[in-house]
Amino acid sequence: MSMVRCPAARTRPALIGASVLAFVALSGCGTTTTDPAEVKLPPVGAAWDYQIGGAYEPPKGVEIVSRDRADDPAPGLYNICYVNAFQTQPDEKWPSRLLLHDKKGEVVEDPEWDGESVLDITTAAKREEAAERVGAWFERCADKGFDAVEPDNLDTFTRWPDLLTADQATAYVSLLAKRAHGLGLAIAQKNTGPLATRRATTGLDFAVVEECGRYDECGAFAKPYKDRVVVVEYEDKGLAKACEGFGDRLSVVRRDQDVSTPDDDGYVRDVC
Secondary structure (H helix, E strand, O other): OOOOOOOHHHHOOOOOOHHHHHHHHHHOOOOOOOOHHHOOOOOOOOOEEEEOOOOOOOOOOOOEEEEEOOOOOOOOOEEEEEEEOOEOOOOOOOOHHHEOEOOOOOEOEOOOOOOOEEEOOOOHHHHHHHHHHHHHHHHHHHHHOOOEEEEEOOOHHHHOOOOOOHHHHHHHHHHHHHHHHHOOOEEEEEOOHHHHHHHHHHOOOEEEEEOOOOOOOHHHHHOOOOOOEEEEEOOHHHHHHHHHHHOOOOEEEEEOOOOOOOOOOOOOEEEO
8 A cells, every 4th residue: 555644744853862761661660561451442433633743722523633752642532642663753863773774785765755764673683672762752652641652654564575574564563562551552553454464463452544545445454453443534535435435433534645733724634
């Protein structure tokens, strides 16, 4: 599937003190292990809003909101914390050993996003170290009061199939699920329909899906996640298809591709 991602949401600053928090996450200091069955899950079919391009007052009736990890959660709602977990942000500092290199020894950069490098999750040791760093951001999300995390770019392996595999992505996201559950957070599968059947292995709790209506993929997520799926469409046709097939079951919203705020001229939000 061709995944649309918000440019504004891809340029959030890295949080200060990540290395310190990574140590805390690794050592377990200040955290307790939570059974996955005890984490709070999003309500099925509830109205929702995708605000990863900038936080604003949620529209009336909205019960679920996803926001960037640099923002604060919306009071009184179910809040999902967006984290780029498989690729770097332009202003983040990652050690070279955790960046994927091609066969020529060059760091693999995502051509669609300037300054964004692909993380190297090819070995167990690298996956563990990367998960510790991302887990520090999960901890900050938990401290702010978010209910869940949305680790983006799970599908990175599909764009570099000669360098990464589905098994490596599965192993890595499983580590992230353990980090999230240990903090009392639910964790979403972001896109990547073929991995939805691996839910028992990944330990993921629900799904955040871009354009499943447009690409006829909503059913791939609805069944394994028992309709606990929140969908964002970026085109009217995609919204119409998602609403026609799943509007009475899943949480569906249409947003502009920049996922902008209401004071922006390009702001779009529509529902079924």
